[in-house]
Amino acid sequence: MKKLQELLDKAKGVGKKVVAVAAADDDVVLRAVDMAKKEGIVDALLFGDAKKIEVVAEKAGLNIKDFEIVDSKNPADDAVKAFVDGRAHFVMKGNIKTGDLMKAVLKDEYNLKTGRTMSLVSIFETPLYHKLLVVTDAGMTIAPDLEQKVHLIENAVLVARKAVGVEKPKVAILGAIEVVNPKMEATIHAALLA
Template sequence: MTKKAVVSQFRQRHEKYERLIEVAKRMAALPTAVAHPCDETSLRGTIEAAEAGLIVPILVGPREKITKLSASMKLSISDYEIVDAAHSHEAASRAVELVRSGKAELLMKGSLHSDELLSAVANRDTGLRTGRRISHVFVMDVPTHPQTLFITDAAVNIAPDLMAKRDIIQNAIDLYAGLGLGTPKVAILSAVETINPNIPSTIEAAALCKMADRGQITGGELDGPLAFDNAISLEAARIKGIRSPVAGQAQILVVPDLEAGNMLAKNLSFLSQADAAGIVLGARVPIILTSRADNVRTRMASCAVAMLLAHSRRTQEPIRA
């Protein structure tokens, strides 16, 4: 079978996301503060997630604008609370306050910029900070790959240092375990799989693996540096003589920096028809970070992942997804 035929065969198959969504639908929907849902994509995505039983939205933004928008789209929002906020900056702050007060258990990005929402989240006095670095994970359903891939960090931390990467990895491991997926195999990616002092990411990869050996990172199997091919392909790892429980079987891919992660995620999306659900971790609650380009399935999956993680934290038990 040609490569083109294989891609065509898998194009419409996203069983991994469908499974996550179905598990989430069997659980109680959680109150979710939606910051500034003031364009068609964000408002429709919010209502569709609510109608699927994944969230109970609290719409935070200019009341009149949201009401007029819903009417023009013929969407009924009469069942949902609206918290009036004059503009996107105020909407971000008020949405965060709803979480701080316990009225909302999830936070969701609407049509405001990600930086605006995350700035409110990271505020030292009024935000949702914890002792952990805030980071982003793309939970990717790649139709031509047998496993769900977690890519981190491709959206928040631009050039993380060693200790930031420690938190980025721990956040992703905790997410993987919280979804009931077991103990993840974590690949620390670089351009090569050998230590090279001229490539700083290889030195950091080695240090991170030793940190895991010493208990500074827990709950996952780490290896690195690994190039992308020998992280996900057993055959590539075999050809290069890499003996590792992670090589060729990685489920979490830790990228050197935001640029590398963003390019990797978008390559998978546009060349392999992958969906990329987005979630921000390290804050008091999971944060649903959607993109204007996300399709319905991806938006649903982002909500499902956040919801399952929140339920896992409630019970201190992993959700079997």
């Protein structure tokens, strides 16, 4: 795949999925969900303060009457429960701290722990490169050790294969310098992972 439009077309072919948005009172998130709904790829469960969600949507000029708004005092827990119960296919972060959402995701009662490091994997299209880029981890794992870096790479490769359709993705490990420096652990890890 070279363009995000191809990824969107693939998503349309898979069929509509339900997204559970934790703390949906965020205009950027609501715009993204609205756009995805208009493209026919999602239905949404919006968790959080119903009044705030409605005010944010109105200010953004969005019509969310077709979305299910769930007035919730614990939007992270309720969104994760919707996923665990099978009412949603995935969870989306809204106006909530990542740590607060992850506390809900990692609760033992939900049985979502896999033994691997969870990570943020993003897919980018840029006019400066001829195909899509899969990037990890720009937001969750602050100072990964070597084993965690292996997990991060595995997660990104899985997304590259399943979402982007690249069976053997190339992996690059970025650091402050290009050569191994024994004083910089990141360069030693990069050499070990190469």
